[in-house]
Amino acid sequence: MKEWIANIFRQPDEQRFPVVWSTEQRAIYGWLAPWSQETGVLPEAAQTLPDEPAPQEDGQTLRWAPGALDGAFGHHIAHGSDRDKAAQVMQAIVRVLRRSSSKNMQALYQLAKQDTPLNFIDDLLKTMAASEAIDARRLRALAVFLATRAPDRQVVKLAMALLAFFPYQQSVDLLRTLGSHDEFTLYAVVAMRAILLPEEFAQEWLALAKRTTGWGRIQLIERLPDAPDRAIRQWLLREGYNNAVMVEYTAWHCAEQGRLHEALEGEVDAELLKGAAEILRGMISGQPGPAIDEYSFAALACERYLTHIQPGTVADLLHYEVAGDIGRLAHEEEFADETERQRLTALYEQIRALPEWPALIEAGLHHDDAMIFHTALQLCREQGGDPWPAIYHRHRERPEGGLWYQLMQTDNPDYIAQVIALAESELDLTAIASGPQKSLGMGPQYQQHSALDFILQDLKGFPGQGWTLIRTGLKSPVTRNRHMALNALEAWPQALLPVEAVAMLAEAKSKEPEEEVRQRLTQLLGQLAEKD
Structure with missing residues (x-):
């Protein structure tokens, strides 16, 4: 030995x-x-390793992120x-x-x-x-x-x-x-x-952490150097928490080892406050990482964070959102003692009552930044507002943004009629209806099929609307499209089905390659026959 x-x-x-x-x-x-x-993140050209299998034309290959x-x-x-x-x-x-x-x-x-x-x-x-x-x-x-x-x-x-x-x-x-x-x-x-010696390892660790953004960064943050120095702690709170997978994986480690409660004690700048917001929100969400109740100074960090919130720009909508998360958390008895929860509740109510927020939310609905837009969208809905006109306008201005799911989040049939008209004009329905296959619909070539899926999955709540899209879905090679089309038809009253529906369903059954979908078609045709 x-x-x-x-x-x-x-x-x-x-x-x-x-x-x-x-x-x-x-x-x-x-x-x-x-x-x-280099000291920065690898360029896109280096990200796909040479042993990566070539993607199949049908998009069926499941590729793991690095x-x-x-x-x-x-x-x-x-x-x-x-x-x-x-x-x-x-x-x-x-x-x-x-x-x-x-x-x-x-x-x-x-x-x-x-x-x-x-x-x-x-x-x-x-x-x-x-x-x-x-x-x-x-x-x-x-x-x-x-x-x-x-x-x-x-x-x-x-x-x-x-x-x-x-x-x-x-x-x-x-x-x-x-x-x-x-x-x-x-x-x-x-x-x-x-x-490596501890101090050498810390230097290499930080250099490597700055070069990764996805699972690599998560693995690094879960394996921090012992007693990280101030440079590492500041990086954790300002940048390190962020990763391309889920902040929830790294939030607790960054708060605990970055000493978030200490960093929030004095004056803070916008970058640190944003990091604190993301970290706190990640811990409040919990899974798949440790939850906020595992952070030793959770209540203190939340309190100090709330004292720094001052609305000024639409970027501050993030803080309005996280303040709401903390306000809800303060109602949970196990989170902190009664006195601490009362202080948090009082701070939260003061922040929510500030008069600047409604205008900032409205401005956020028209902001170029997608994250700000989606934050404003959520806050508008929480306050009982109707953001649909802003979503529709944004989609018309930026159809590549993929807002079909958000467009369908309404109970207004007039809005849905506009969504259907958009889909019929913007999607290549003939190309989508290329015939049923056993396709998962993965890959950029199925982008339009995914858009159709977002529409089909909510048409069950609007009987009689969108038959053209449902008919297209039944002929799609993507199995999920066909399931979503059937979900809608099964929820519609028979009186609202077009005359061609039975023949269309019979043709779909004769060509269906998936046993589960074929059984659903058979069952639906049987139900329609019983009601004739």
Whole structure:
């Protein structure tokens, strides 16, 4: 054991391992290396890794966002310890280190590329650390070889995990470059923590955190340096909380480790106040991250936050919304003691009574910023207003904005008639009605099918309106469109069905490829026959 550990710190001999993948495949490290000296987020051109499967023309391929598969395993899927897989990988590595033949390397590579190493990596590293049968210099050479040359992401992840045994600058450089992509950030931060001193890890952590926006940032914030310094705390509260997945994942960590209650004690600027609003709202929402009742200074942070709210621009509508969330929270006895809840309620009522809000809400309904618009939309509805005319106007001005769902959020049949007229003029109904298939409707080529879906799902509340759209939905290749069309028809009185309805349903049944939809068509036709 001592000899093995000593070998770690010796320079590895020149080692050669066979390439067992197609030379046409591009190494992931080589793909990311051109941006290794950058400090910002990777450009769009680098985000899609070279081993990403090409999307199918029918849009049926489910593609995980970078790092999402490991994120889902870590947060939502019960993953146990796959000791058998760890033992298999261990044996395969030992064989390669003893004799790096193409056969041995191929066996290891195929085993490693099958799926994420998340389920077996801990057991593998523990077994490896306790083994005296491994040549440390050969292992290091293998890890570097796979990290820099492999074209498959799961193999690269395994190699990154192995680099945790080797505290060299080369290891840090490799981890830094690969970890800048959200797919690999988790493996980079875990390995870096193992090989760096605390102060060095904190510097690398912050640099890497600024380069990620999605699951990578979530993984980093859940693995903060011990006792983060002021620079990290400020970054957490002003920028770090924000991610491309859900703020709820990171809100509690940012509040607790960023010391939100302390940051709100004195004067604050707009950036910090916005961060506080997003963090508090994320914790109030709770799942999938820790809820606000797990934050040690929740009531104090809420109180200090409310004292800073002064309406001035439409951007402040965010604070009006979050103040409402806190006001509702203050009615929950378990949140805080009676005195604290009374103070929060009083502050909330003062804020809601400020005369500037109605004008700001109205202005927000016409603002270019989509987030401000949607905030104003929600607040208008909460106050009993009717934002539909503003939604309709915005859609006519920006039809690419995709407001079909919002347009259907009304009980006014005259409004619905206008939505139907818009759909009939803006959607290519002939192209949508290309014939039923078993399609999930995924991908940009199904954008119009998705728009139709938003309309169809609410037509059940407006009997007699939108037959043309329902007929189109029954002929759509997207299964959900056909289900939504049937939902509407099943809710309509028979007297409002057009004469052609029965023939149309019979034709749809004869061409329907999905058993569940075909059964619904059969049942509906039977009900119509009974009423004749």
